[in-house]
Every structure is written in structure tokens, then in C-alpha cells.
Amino acid sequence: MKVRVEESVCQGHTLCALAAPEVFALRDEDGHAYVIVDQLSPNLEVQARKAAAGCPERAILIDE
Amino acid sequence: MADSKQMPDNRVVVDFNQHTPEYRAEFPQVGHAIREACPVAWSPNNGGYWVVTGHDQLTELAKRHDLVSNHRDSDGTKPGYDGISIPSREGAYAGFLEMDPPELLDYRKVLNPFLSPAAVKMWAPLIEDVNRACIDDVIESGRVDFVDDIANITPAVLTMAMLGLPLADWVVYCEPAHAQVYTPPTSPDFERVIQGSMAMAARLAECVAEIRVDPKPGMIKALVDAEFSGRRLPDEGIIGTCALLIGGGFDTTTSLLAASLDWLDTRPAERQRLLHEEGLIDTATEEFVRYFTPAQGGGRTITQDCEVAGFEFKQLDRVFLSYALCNHDPAVFPDPDEILLDRWPNRHAAFGMGVHRCIGSNLARMGFKIMLTQILERMPDYRIQGDGVVQYESIGVINGYQHVPATFTPGRRLGAGVEEALVDWQGRIDVGEVWS
Numbered sequence A: 001m002k003v004r005v006e007e008s009v010c011q012g013h014t015l016c017a018l019a020a021p022e023v024f025a026l027r028d029e030d031g032h033a034y035v036i037v038d039q040l041s042p043n044l045e046v047q048a049r050k051a052a053a054g055c056p057e058r059a060i061l062i063d064e
Numbered sequence B: 001m002a003d004s005k006q007m008p009d010n011r012v013v014v015d016f017n018q019h020t021p022e023y024r025a026e027f028p029q030v031g032h033a034i035r036e037a038c039p040v041a042w043s044p045n046n047g048g049y050w051v052v053t054g055h056d057q058l059t060e061l062a063k064r065h066d067l068v069s070n071h072r073d074s075d076g077t078k079p080g081y082d083g084i085s086i087p088s089r090e091g092a093y094a095g096f097l098e099m100d101p102p103e104l105l106d107y108r109k110v111l112n113p114f115l116s117p118a119a120v121k122m123w124a125p126l127i128e129d130v131n132r133a134c135i136d137d138v139i140e141s142g143r144v145d146f147v148d149d150i151a152n153i154t155p156a157v158l159t160m161a162m163l164g165l166p167l168a169d170w171v172v173y174c175e176p177a178h179a180q181v182y183t184p185p186t187s188p189d190f191e192r193v194i195q196g197s198m199a200m201a202a203r204l205a206e207c208v209a210e211i212r213v214d215p216k217p218g219m220i221k222a223l224v225d226a227e228f229s230g231r232r233l234p235d236e237g238i239i240g241t242c243a244l245l246i247g248g249g250f251d252t253t254t255s256l257l258a259a260s261l262d263w264l265d266t267r268p269a270e271r272q273r274l275l276h277e278e279g280l281i282d283t284a285t286e287e288f289v290r291y292f293t294p295a296q297g298g299g300r301t302i303t304q305d306c307e308v309a310g311f312e313f314k315q316l317d318r319v320f321l322s323y324a325l326c327n328h329d330p331a332v333f334p335d336p337d338e339i340l341l342d343r344w345p346n347r348h349a350a351f352g353m354g355v356h357r358c359i360g361s362n363l364a365r366m367g368f369k370i371m372l373t374q375i376l377e378r379m380p381d382y383r384i385q386g387d388g389v390v391q392y393e394s395i396g397v398i399n400g401y402q403h404v405p406a407t408f409t410p411g412r413r414l415g416a417g418v419e420e421a422l423v424d425w426q427g428r429i430d431v432g433e434v435w436s
Helices: A015-019 A043-056 B021-025 B027-037 B057-065 B103-115 B117-139 B146-151 B151-162 B165-182 B190-213 B219-225 B235-264 B270-277 B279-290 B363-379 B417-431
Strands: A001-003 A025-026 A034-036 A060-062 B040-043 B049-052 B143-145 B296-301 B306-309 B309-312 B318-322 B400-402 B405-407
Touching: A001 B190, A015 A025, A015 B279, A043 A060, A043 B151, A043 B363, B027 B279, B049 B057, B057 B318, B103 B117, B103 B219, B103 B235, B117 B143, B117 B146, B117 B363, B117 B417, B143 B146, B146 B151, B146 B235, B146 B363, B146 B400, B151 B219, B151 B363, B165 B190, B165 B235, B165 B417, B190 B219, B190 B235, B219 B279, B235 B270, B235 B279, B235 B363, B235 B400, B270 B279, B270 B363, B279 B363, B309 B363, B318 B405, B400 B417
Parallel strands: B049 B318
Antiparallel strands: A001 A060, A025 A034, B040 B049, B143 B405, B296 B318, B306 B309
């Protein structure tokens, strides 16, 4: 499974970093999210899915 | 109903007005009735406008800033573009919240670095200390008005600090900033309130001029200094932005805190959970923001005949994106009228959606958590005096309170009061200790 943030859609709601702090970080300049891990362990996959479900803008894309 | 296309000639007409006492008494129920009729319905009130109560429809509309405009015509070049207020109004211009991209993006680029999750952390010590001082001023008496004594003060002082204005001036802006959102447009007092809002803008214009001469660090200085390929931001935009940041900074976190304390009044077990369950304050903050939706929604103008989210709109139609009513849409939030402190997912629209996402959201969250935690720790047995609670007369702009009096078992002071704390922080700011 791969996870990414669609940069043009993210508006910096920051909820992904709340749900999955080990998968997403927030940019210093505007709080928009980016992915900080290459390989997702099963535990991080759960976190990432939780974040995707909670993104108000639907900016988190998961490729199975 | 939600999937059917509504042509203008068979639009679903509803009797909706977000400024009425009926709306104030039970806005979620008002929303359910309208959403069931149609998630994008037409109200003939306030000059006629679409009211959006469906979360999916709102999300789609908010993303289409090319078709759904925030612009306010301040110079007669775009008649019919009435900005974010419904009904349209005179008074202070709401800065970049009444602009569209690309103009809007210049302002956000300047201000985002002050308001990102990383940047706002530098203000935690000021928030903690000023809020501590607010509590100390009342802790020995056993009586507090959560709005007048705490929630009005801490966010306002913080806003002054971040703008680069004298901290003591929070008092000058406090009454006009709150009155301009809680006075319904039909009130006999509305004209006076608009005058107050204009006077505030005039004072801010003087402050901006002073900062050009004596450049104190802060968001005003950053706006004044900003340059985009040799082009400066216009004064009108800077002054409107200051008014916006004061309105947004003063009134929203205040309202959220007052509403949350009111809800927690009869729930001692929830107070304990918030203090002791790890991470609960984070999801609870999102849930309080969703449930109460301090900034209830925003007006927009349709830029051309178009179809969005399955609905047809005509050029210059006015639209009210109701964040509050969409936040109670049962299709997205199971049991929408219950507060579930650990609710997840919680894709609420309380900070807006799309390019206008509340620029102060990170500051709001942090400030709210600090203020709430301190109150729950130091006034653990508070009880609100119900007959003294005064809700805003209109909650159509901000879902807030003017007064929330309470009693509690008196406690011990921890330090100086607000007056002394502000002198102390002003001193630290003036010698350059605070801005990093």
C-alpha cells in the first residue's frame, strides 16, 4: 500500500497529522501535509487509512 | 432529493434566515428540515439566496472558487459581488476573506508563516500566562463570567501581540469586534454597530501608518513590507485584513470556549475524561468545533451561469455556505446532534473548506486547549448560573455568548493579575524577547 497527499487539494486542515503522526508531517510555512515514510508497516497502514477517512478535503490518496 | 437536479424554475424554496431567534434556539433542527427538503435550497429572505446544508454539496462548491466567489465590490467595478455577508452590509471590509485567488494568495503567503502549527507554538507561553492571570483575577472570589473575565481577554491579547499592536489596546477593539457579529441586521442598534466597525477600521488605518514609520514586528509589518515583483499590497487590503484578523481572532475561540463550558456544565465525568484521557482533548476540540461551529457560514456570489454539485446557478446568485448545518449532516456525521468526544472521522467544515480554510485554525486549536484545560484544572466544580447566560442575539455569523456567569469553590492565586501580566509581556515584546 502507498499513501500520498495531493498537494493541490490539501488546504492544511492538519487532521492527518493528528490521526497518523508517524505518517504525515506538516510544512513549517503553511501547515500543509506531506508523507514522511516510504514503507508503511501494518500499524502505519491503519494510521494512514484513518487519516484518509478524516481528511476534510479528501486530499489523501491510497494506492493498494 | 439530494441527487435530483433542481432547475431555477423548480427550485425548492424554504423560509430560512440564519439571523432569527428560531435559528438561534435550535439551528441543527432548522438545518435538518431544510436539508430534507433540499440540500441546496432557495430562501427568499435577505434579498434571496441559496442555502447549502448538504456536506457533499458544500465541499464541491467551496472548491470551485472560479465559480463561487468571495469577492466584495469595494470600488464599483464588480457590482453584485457582495462578499461574505448575507444580507450584504456596509462597514469594515473583511480583507482577504473578501478576495479570490490569485489576489487572496498574496495575503495568505505573507501570513501563513505566522499561523502554521509550527509557528503558533511560540505563543503558547503568552497564552498560558495571560489566561493564568485572567483566572487569578477571579480565583479567590469563587465567581467568574467565562466570557467577560477569560474568553474575551486571552484571544484578544494574543491577537494584538501577533499583529504588533499594543497589548493594552485589546479593550478598544473588544466591544466593536463582538457587537459587529452579534447584532442582527434588523436591529435598531445595527447602524451604531456599523459605525463602530468603521471607527475600528479608521483606527487600524492609523496603526498601519504608525507601523510604516516605527516598524514593530508582527503581522502588520509583514503585510506592509510584502513585495510581489515590486508590487506592494494596497492599504485597503491591509487594513481590511487587520479587521478580519481581529474579528477572527477575538470572537471565534471566545465563542467556542463559552459554548464548550456550557455543555460541560452538567457533565463532570466528561471534564475528568478531558483532563486525564490521553489525546481526548484533541478529538474533543474537533468535535466541539464541529458541533458548535463558531463561524456559522459564509456568503458567496456566483460568477457565471453554471452547474455545480448537481444544481444550476445563475450569474450573481448569492449563496450561503452553511458550515454549521453541513456539520450536522447525518450522511457524514452519524448521530450529528450528539457530542462524541472521540469522534473520528470528523471531516467537519467548521474552519471552512478550500482555499479559504481558516488561517487561524492552528492558533484557535492551541489557544482553546490551553484555556479549557486551565479552567477545568483550577475551577473543577464550576456551575454555570443559567439565568445569567446571554447568547448572542443573532448567531448567524458567530455562534457565541455575551455572558456566561458561573460559581466555583474559591482557590489560590498563582501570580499577578491581567493588568500586570500585560505590562510584563509588553515589556518582553518591546525588548525583542518574544519574536523569534
